[in-house]
Amino acid sequence: MRYISTRGKAPALNFEDVLLAGLASDGGLYVPENLPRFSVEEIASWGGLPYHELAFRVMRPFVAGSISDADFKQILEATYAGFAHSAVAPLKQLDANEWVLELFHGPTLAFKDFALQLLGRLLDHVLQKRGERVVIMGATSGDTGSAAIEGCKACDNVDIFIMHPHNRVSAVQRRQMTTILGDNIHNIAIEGNFDDCQEMVKASFADQGFLKGTRLVAVNSINWARIMAQIVYYFHAALQLGGPARSIAFSVPTGNFGDIFAGYLARNMGLPISQLIVATNRNDILHRFMSGNRYDKDTLHPSLSPSMDIMVSSNFERLLFDLHGRNGLAVADLLDGFKASGKLSVEEDRWTEARKLFDSLAVDDEATCATIAEVYKATGEVLDPHTAIGVRAARDCRRHLATPMVILGTAHPVKFPEAVEKAGVTAPQLPVHLADLHEREERCTVLANDLKVVQQFVSAHGNRGKPL
Numbered sequence: 001m002r003y004i005s006t007r008g009k010a011p012a013l014n015f016e017d018v019l020l021a022g023l024a025s026d027g028g029l030y031v032p033e034n035l036p037r038f039s040v041e042e043i044a045s046w047g048g049l050p051y052h053e054l055a056f057r058v059m060r061p062f063v064a065g066s067i068s069d070a071d072f073k074q075i076l077e078a079t080y081a082g083f084a085h086s087a088v089a090p091l092k093q094l095d096a097n098e099w100v101l102e103l104f105h106g107p108t109l110a111f112k113d114f115a116l117q118l119l120g121r122l123l124d125h126v127l128q129k130r131g132e133r134v135v136i137m138g139a140t141s142g143d144t145g146s147a148a149i150e151g152c153k154a155c156d157n158v159d160i161f162i163m164h165p166h167n168r169v170s171a172v173q174r175r176q177m178t179t180i181l182g183d184n185i186h187n188i189a190i191e192g193n194f195d196d197c198q199e200m201v202k203a204s205f206a207d208q209g210f211l212k213g214t215r216l217v218a219v220n221s222i223n224w225a226r227i228m229a230q231i232v233y234y235f236h237a238a239l240q241l242g243g244p245a246r247s248i249a250f251s252v253p254t255g256n257f258g259d260i261f262a263g264y265l266a267r268n269m270g271l272p273i274s275q276l277i278v279a280t281n282r283n284d285i286l287h288r289f290m291s292g293n294r295y296d297k298d299t300l301h302p303s304l305s306p307s308m309d310i311m312v313s314s315n316f317e318r319l320l321f322d323l324h325g326r327n328g329l330a331v332a333d334l335l336d337g338f339k340a341s342g343k344l345s346v347e348e349d350r351w352t353e354a355r356k357l358f359d360s361l362a363v364d365d366e367a368t369c370a371t372i373a374e375v376y377k378a379t380g381e382v383l384d385p386h387t388a389i390g391v392r393a394a395r396d397c398r399r400h401l402a403t404p405m406v407i408l409g410t411a412h413p414v415k416f417p418e419a420v421e422k423a424g425v426t427a428p429q430l431p432v433h434l435a436d437l438h439e440r441e442e443r444c445t446v447l448a449n450d451l452k453v454v455q456q457f458v459s460a461h462g463n464r465g466k467p468l
């Protein structure tokens with residue numbers, strides 16, 4: 001499989017190099033040159049497979065030529081063996097034909113574990129083979145950070161730097177990152193917001209002099225391997241609900257547009273999906289695009305669903321690439337304009353195409369809490385605020401009652417006690433492996449929102465805490 005950049009100028013790479021790349025050299029994101037497509041018969045034949053075996057079948061074409069079948073099977077089995085539920089991603093019924101796909105049974109209790117448990121193992125495999133050390137820089141609004149640290153903490157060849165917005169993640173999320181101690185793990189609290197952190201990661205790819213020759217790797221969903229692993233659970237959910245013989249609808253709590261983009265790819269790979277709903281919080285740039293062709297920067301508003309407090313959605317670029325007939329130069333032009341003006345809209349026919357692909361809704365904090373309370377009253381289930389946004393959007397945007405509706409349950413409610421309690425519901429207890437989280441020692445450095453300061457820090461600590 002070869003991968004090409006959404007901005008049309010970077011060289012095409014194989015999977016191994018894309019895994020180690022992050023952003024393409026022209027500033028674009030990598031996407032497969034040709035998406036694999038499965039027949040309905042082939043997808044149907046996967047019914048009843050354990051999660052890791054399904055994952056092998058869905059992802060095999062993406063890694064072909066870089067990772068052997070035997071190695072990939074072994075890596076996948078180890079990846080999903082660490083999940084706390086035997087089904088890995090169980091479905092829980094909320095209402096008639098309405099289900100939550102629980103993606104929070106991995107070690108850090110959010111959907112990010114599906115990809116980052118795998119990414120850590122893939123990196124380990126490839127770096128050991130190459131005898132190479134890398135530096136990882138990641139930005140997090142709360143969940144990617146802990147999942148990345150958990151996924152990579154045992155990788156001998158990696159130093160990982162995770163930036164989170166100071167005082168803007170929940171206490172549980174922060175502690176899940178800062179209490180993992182190791183001389184290759186570096187938590188940085190940036191005096192800024194998530195977009196500032198994300199921007200610094202991207203800028204570091206553009207100018208890597210501070211790394212003195214060490215390769216920079218991404219763990220955010222700009223890294224193709226993240227998206228690839230997130231495609232699998234759409235197949236998994238559909239197969240349990242009568243797919244592919246029938247269509248399934250999905251509602252996806254959305255921030256960086258990675259998770260729902262994986263659903264869009266699952267549909268393009270042959271899975272019958274009748275509806276994909278983009279569910280945002282008050283930070284609703286994607287909803288404003290889908291509903292009015294206005295992808296315009298706004299102020300970032302802190303919300304009760306902090307992981308989705310994102311102003312600019314990285315993976316939107318991958319959609320723009322498809323909407324523009326995979327013309328990278330046209331995408332580069334559009335994004336140059338966006339960088340200069342903070343505004344972007346597309347030609348009318350392209351926007352009409354986007355509207356056919358996605359429905360959308362923005363849900364504020366009040367409606368989020370009301371939905372947590374509504375679901376708790378009806379079912380006894382406690383939702384986290386991000387999943388609640390998905391449920392609200394599913395209920396308000398649903399087209400066909402006869403089609404099963406699956407809401408992606410992206411995080412465990414225990415990570416967001418503040419929102420749950422605001423909804424009048426008692427927050428659950430931390431699971432056994434995190435029971436003493438609030439007593440553990442924390443290690444974190446607060447830094448100014450300044451690229452040079454961050455790069456100096458990385459340079460001074462990037463070799464197991466010592467200078468590069």
Ligand SMILES: Cc1ncc(COP(=O)(O)O)c(C=O)c1O
Pocket residue numbers: 110111142143144221253254255256257258259260307308386387410411
């Ligand atoms: C709990 C939770 N839900 C939803 C999202 C949104 O996912 P995406 O950024 O892939 O759109 C995130 C973070 O991105 C998250 O951490």
Ligand SMILES: N[C@@H](CCOP(=O)(O)O)C(=O)O
Pocket residue numbers: 139140141142143144145219220221222255256258307308314
């Ligand atoms: N919600 C994320 C933000 C980063 O998104 P990513 O999917 O691109 O890593 C988080 O919790 O950190």
